[in-house]
Amino acid sequence: QLVQSGAEVKKPGASVKLSCKASGFTFTKYYLHWVRQAPGEGLEWVGIINLSGGATSYAQKFKGRVTMTRDTSTSTVYMELRSLKSEDTAVYYCARKSNAFDIWGQGTKVTVSS
């Protein structure tokens, strides 16, 4: 399973670092993705991290603002999003890719408001 960190409230311009802790599977055998969902909207792919080597790839709109890392000793993945804007208000999900995105975290709500 994937267990995500708790809700965050941030001011515009701030940064947020979310976590996603994995259990029940061999961490380094998979890729993990981050997907977000703004209120009332659809699903938006943010990026991917290879849990073995740590290589990452990000959606163009987030490049320069997002960093994904992993800690293999604790089977935890982190996503940091910087220079937050009100449009970043969303629920952020981590998801394991095996046969498509087969395991999802419960989501972390991030609210950006002054």
Added chain:
Amino acid sequence: DIQMAQSPSSLSASVGDRVSVTCRASQDISNSLAWYQQTPGKAPRLLLYAASRLPSGVPPRFSGSGSGTEFTLTISSLQPEDYASYYCQQYYSTPETFGQGTKLEIK
């Protein structure tokens, strides 16, 4: 980027109805297509992968078809718990894009 066009955006149907949702990819994605179900306040749940394969635990009333650029999700006989939003997703190449979603409502 590969664009995914999903239709309809909303659908009203009754319990027991057969319903279908279509997803079109902007380029050939072979069978690298997944469908997800999402209920309000919950994370998406994988319904189908490789266009037509059911993960363990998904009821057989859900089925998928297609390859290349056109795909269909079919629910053979709607149950009350099926009222939800449905999303297609291509995982042929990054960014792994989603369709806009289909909201299935009770008629």
